[in-house]
Amino acid sequence: MREAIEFQDVHFAYPNRPESLRGIDVAVREGSKVALVGPNGAGKTTLLLMCNGMLRPTRGAVRVGGVPVHYDARSLREVRRKVGLVFQNSDAQLFAPTVWQDVAFGPLNLGMEKDEIKEAVDRALHQVGMNGYERRPPHHLSGGEKKRVAIAGVLAMEPEVLVFDEPTSALDPATAEEVMDLLDELNHEGRTVLLSTHDVELAYRWADEVVLMESGTVLRHGSPETIFSDTALLHQARLKPPAVMDLYRELSDRGLFNGEKPPRSALAFTDLVESLAGGRRYQDRCGTISIWDAAGTDSTALDTLLASGTVARVGAMGTRAKQRASEEGIIPDFTYGVIDKCLLRAVAGEDSLILTAGGMVAHTRERIAAYAIESGREIGVRTVGRDPQEQAGGETEGREKRSNNEIVPDHRHSGHEDNINGMAG
Numbered sequence: 001m002r003e004a005i006e007f008q009d010v011h012f013a014y015p016n017r018p019e020s021l022r023g024i025d026v027a028v029r030e031g032s033k034v035a036l037v038g039p040n041g042a043g044k045t046t047l048l049l050m051c052n053g054m055l056r057p058t059r060g061a062v063r064v065g066g067v068p069v070h071y072d073a074r075s076l077r078e079v080r081r082k083v084g085l086v087f088q089n090s091d092a093q094l095f096a097p098t099v100w101q102d103v104a105f106g107p108l109n110l111g112m113e114k115d116e117i118k119e120a121v122d123r124a125l126h127q128v129g130m131n132g133y134e135r136r137p138p139h140h141l142s143g144g145e146k147k148r149v150a151i152a153g154v155l156a157m158e159p160e161v162l163v164f165d166e167p168t169s170a171l172d173p174a175t176a177e178e179v180m181d182l183l184d185e186l187n188h189e190g191r192t193v194l195l196s197t198h199d200v201e202l203a204y205r206w207a208d209e210v211v212l213m214e215s216g217t218v219l220r221h222g223s224p225e226t227i228f229s230d231t232a233l234l235h236q237a238r239l240k241p242p243a244v245m246d247l248y249r250e251l252s253d254r255g256l257f258n259g260e261k262p263p264r265s266a267l268a269f270t271d272l273v274e275s276l277a278g279g280r281r282y283q284d285r286c287g288t289i290s291i292w293d294a295a296g297t298d299s300t301a302l303d304t305l306l307a308s309g310t311v312a313r314v315g316a317m318g319t320r321a322k323q324r325a326s327e328e329g330i331i332p333d334f335t336y337g338v339i340d341k342c343l344l345r346a347v348a349g350e351d352s353l354i355l356t357a358g359g360m361v362a363h364t365r366e367r368i369a370a371y372a373i374e375s376g377r378e379i380g381v382r383t384v385g386r387d388p389q390e391q392a393g394g395e396t397e398g399r400e401k402r403s404n405n406e407i408v409p410d411h412r413h414s415g416h417e418d419n420i421n422g423m424a425g
């Protein structure tokens, strides 16, 4: 796999200051999700500003897509087309009088034709769920909305790599999770995502790879499990372990675990505890997860499923799905960590429905199927309106009987958000 961005022995000092970066060697693989983690002043922002040539190393080299950045106007234009940078503070990024003008700024600068600009802006606003806000002044938006517009401004230039400095800082927990969902969506579309954060919970469950920085150096680059299970390393970086890792370690110290891989989510943690407690205690029969493609126009099959009363919980995953849920009058129970939450419900014997769109439909099916195989559970999965119920290995008997005895949940009028749970993955 190619490297999206490479830093080779990168040093950097702000004028009249000691070095903020002291020999950084890091490669970010194409298509990966990488978190730069470290305490205040570690050099995360400084390193991110190198990704699209906003800062130039005082020594060393930066390569984007295998090509060294040369810092002349042509090379910088090329790099900025490939790498989109979203600042920590959206107010520093948004300056035009309207949302539309703000998002159009990048494409305009790239010299796109009028029609192309319109198409790029519409597409980007749609992607982040901010269509309808075109005429609004950005400074009148909420923090979460500003962040989405800032992301749209970058997406309008169709970059291959997205770089976010502290994407969730100053956002409330639910908005932060929704922004992370959006980042996942963008990654599933094939983009590399690199972000900086102090939030160890976020980095632990989200990232494929973690780069731990301290005092302008990389202390370690590795898997989230390796980095967050190393107490001495975290101590050196003045960070604390994620809650799920803390629990895992305490239980390990009491001899309850025996070298199992540390879990990264509530789902994985629950499975681990259950297996050590002697296997399944309840509900041999798992629920079915139905998936509805929110990009589709026909909602007849969705109406039929909801009217059947078999769906105990509904999750909406991704911007398009959340918009569509609102248009259909559905109030979702889960709006983040949706697949894991529906898998947890399925294991407890409940049927659920996931609204999602585009490439996320296939991803959701794959993730459910992979979990069913991994856990040896018979979890039903089907795409609403497309295929009959499939069983990831199991029988369906008893399903209707159980649902007939349940109170029919009405997702079009009620529903609730789960409490924010730092462990939900």
Ligand SMILES: Nc1ncnc2c1ncn2[C@@H]1O[C@H](COP(=O)(O)OP(=O)(O)OP(=O)(O)O)[C@@H](O)[C@H]1O
Pocket (backbone or CB within 6 Å): 014, 015, 017, 020, 038, 039, 040, 041, 042, 043, 044, 045, 046, 047, 198
């Ligand atoms: N514009 C600047 N001028 C001078 N020094 C700076 C500037 N920006 C950052 N620094 C210094 O560079 C070092 C690294 O700062 P940087 O902002 O990159 O760290 P960080 O890991 O992103 O920190 P934080 O998590 O607090 O945002 C710090 O010592 C900081 O004081």
